Amino acid sequence: MFYELYLGSWLSINKFGLGFIIGSVWDPVKGIFGALPLILGTLFTSAIAILISFPISLGIALALSEYMPKQLSNLFFFFVELLAAIPSVIYGLWGIYVLIPFLREVIYPFIQSNFGFIPLFSGPIYGGGFLTTSILLAIMLIPIMSTIMREIFILVPSALKEAAISLGATKWEVISVMISYARLGIIGAIMLGLGRAIGEAMAVSMVIGNKFQLFPSSLFDAWYTMAAILANEFIEAINPLHISALINVGLLLLVINLIVSIIAKIIVRYHLRIIGGIMRE
Amino acid sequence: MIMSAYKIEVENLNAWYDYKHVLIDINMKIKERTVTAIMGPSGCGKTTLIRCLNRMHELVPKAKVSGKVIFNNLNIYDNNVDPTWIRRKIGMVFQKPNPFPMMSIYDNVAFGPKIHGIKKRSILDKIVKQSLEMAGLWEEVKDDLQKPASALSGGQQQRLCIARALALEPEVILMDEPTSHLDPISATKIEMLIRKLAENYTVVIVTHNMQQAARISDYVAFLYMGRLVEYGPTKEVFERPKNELTERYITGKIS
Numbered sequence: 001m002f003y004e005l006y007l008g009s010w011l012s013i014n015k016f017g018l019g020f021i022i023g024s025v026w027d028p029v030k031g032i033f034g035a036l037p038l039i040l041g042t043l044f045t046s047a048i049a050i051l052i053s054f055p056i057s058l059g060i061a062l063a064l065s066e067y068m069p070k071q072l073s074n075l076f077f078f079f080v081e082l083l084a085a086i087p088s089v090i091y092g093l094w095g096i097y098v099l100i101p102f103l104r105e106v107i108y109p110f111i112q113s114n115f116g117f118i119p120l121f122s123g124p125i126y127g128g129g130f131l132t133t134s135i136l137l138a139i140m141l142i143p144i145m146s147t148i149m150r151e152i153f154i155l156v157p158s159a160l161k162e163a164a165i166s167l168g169a170t171k172w173e174v175i176s177v178m179i180s181y182a183r184l185g186i187i188g189a190i191m192l193g194l195g196r197a198i199g200e201a202m203a204v205s206m207v208i209g210n211k212f213q214l215f216p217s218s219l220f221d222a223w224y225t226m227a228a229i230l231a232n233e234f235i236e237a238i239n240p241l242h243i244s245a246l247i248n249v250g251l252l253l254l255v256i257n258l259i260v261s262i263i264a265k266i267i268v269r270y271h272l273r274i275i276g277g278i279m280r281e
Numbered sequence: 282m283i284m285s286a287y288k289i290e291v292e293n294l295n296a297w298y299d300y301k302h303v304l305i306d307i308n309m310k311i312k313e314r315t316v317t318a319i320m321g322p323s324g325c326g327k328t329t330l331i332r333c334l335n336r337m338h339e340l341v342p343k344a345k346v347s348g349k350v351i352f353n354n355l356n357i358y359d360n361n362v363d364p365t366w367i368r369r370k371i372g373m374v375f376q377k378p379n380p381f382p383m384m385s386i387y388d389n390v391a392f393g394p395k396i397h398g399i400k401k402r403s404i405l406d407k408i409v410k411q412s413l414e415m416a417g418l419w420e421e422v423k424d425d426l427q428k429p430a431s432a433l434s435g436g437q438q439q440r441l442c443i444a445r446a447l448a449l450e451p452e453v454i455l456m457d458e459p460t461s462h463l464d465p466i467s468a469t470k471i472e473m474l475i476r477k478l479a480e481n482y483t484v485v486i487v488t489h490n491m492q493q494a495a496r497i498s499d500y501v502a503f504l505y506m507g508r509l510v511e512y513g514p515t516k517e518v519f520e521r522p523k524n525e526l527t528e529r530y531i532t533g534k535i536s
């Protein structure tokens with residue numbers, strides 16, 4: 001697949017070289033293509049999505065594994081798994097018809113009236129855009145990340161919890177021991193979520209506003225991502241250089257995702273090795 | 282208030298797992314600075330009994346307890362007693378060594394003092410050193426304090442767990458078959474350590490091994506199907522058991 005993408009990108013790579021990564025003009029008419037704004041848009045929307053979804057997922061995972069009675073937890077778990085199986089177009093539609101109006105009418109005006117003096121929170125509110133995309137991505141990630149983290153917490157040996165409890169640890173101290181035991185697994189879950197966020201095309205293209213610019217003027221402004229531009233422009237592109245540039249974006253996307261998943265794998269493996277030393281039967 | 286000569290007095294203790302009644306009317310008084318061994322066939326309730334002594338039993342879902350466990354004149358099951366405080370005063374060592382694998386040797390020992398508010402490095406250093414010395418592990422690990430606990434051998438890990446419990450300066454130490462997962466040499470080290478600990482602490486140890494009970498304990502309790510069948514000075518119980526069941530257990534007719 002790598003090779004095919006590379007072949008497909010050949011025109012673009014040949015013409016722009018590394019300039020493709022640092023260029024910030026995307027003009028199919030003049031045949032100038034630079035993907036930097038897309039790369040930035042992808043990384044920033046995904047990072048903020050993780051920032052939002054991580055603490056929530058962690059809380060849900062802990063509640064499911066530690067606080068809830070088993071049956072209730074399993075029921076909830078089943079429900080959360082169902083959420084994880086919803087196709088992203090549905091999330092996109094939900095984003096357009098429910099999330100965007102809600103954010104536009106209620107949340108964003110509230111934020112702006114209180115923090116509007118900060119440039120990040122100033123500027124016109126369209127409803128869709130950078131922050132909205134991150135929020136929607138976060139909502140999509142929460143089911144996946146919380147189910148993975150629940151599994152990770154369930155795998156924490158009870159001997160470890162009992163050790164902490166026998167030393168007079170409170171519930172919260174026990175949880176912090178569990179988190180520190182599972183920390184690399186948790187990072188693995190985050191990386192997995194990050195991979196999903198980076199690769200998400202459909203839902204993002206429906207709410208981000210698809211505006212090609214290096215940086216948005218505020219959190220409420222529109223932006224663009226690599227996956228979203230592929231979803232939007234691929235079908236209509238006819239110019240070979242344009243097509244090649246899009247394939248080149250696909251190649252970059254693959255590379256970034258590969259890096260993320262390799263890091264995740266290394267972390268998880270390293271984690272298992274440390275812990276394997278002791279708790280094995 | 283008159284302080285009793287006993288460190289722990291168990292009065293009419295009953296324990297259940299859901300509807301399963303596993304300890305029945307246990308009464309026993311444990312003297313300060315002695316080693317009390319709890320013996321009995323497997324499944325008779327030994328582990329449950331010592332877990333009732335530091336309020337660990339209630340962690341099992343649907344587990345119940347009734348009766349009293351009086352520790353320094355305080356019933357640990359009184360409503361206003363904080364179980365974390367009890368567990369700090371009554372430490373526990375488990376059957377299977379369970380150090381925190383992701384922490385260094387140092388952090389394992391310092392964990393207890395840290396969560397109970399000791400932050401100063403110099404004080405922690407001192408506690409870690411003393412506890413490891415007391416557990417007979419200091420000489421072996423003093424140059425590797427930052428190594429992960431998982432790097433130690435099984436016997437060392439168990440002594441680390443003992444040091445970790447000692448770091449809280451408990452008054453009582455409960456041990457649940459602490460040598461059953463260890464090789465004989467490590468087991469002997471721990472037996473010697475238990476004798477030494479009795480100079481300063483009250484030790485209650487569950488053991489499956491009668492020779493071990495005879496070697497290290499001052500008092501022996503024999504538990505059979507959830508009941509305390511016999512309890513007395515070790516020598517007496519082994520030489521002149523009062524109960525027929527005890528005799529049969531000691532002579533190996535039941536196990």
Ligand SMILES: Nc1ncnc2c1ncn2[C@@H]1O[C@H](COP(=O)(O)OP(=O)(O)O)[C@@H](O)[C@H]1O
Pocket residue numbers: 298301303321322323324325326327328329330341
């Ligand atoms: N978590 C538990 N849930 C239900 N029953 C248990 C549990 N732990 C122990 N038991 C039962 O309680 C009885 C006493 O167990 P235990 O105290 O572990 O015995 P011992 O330590 O003497 O081998 C056994 O019949 C055992 O099956």
Ligand SMILES: [Mg+2]
Pocket residue numbers: 327328329457
């Ligand atoms: Mg047992």
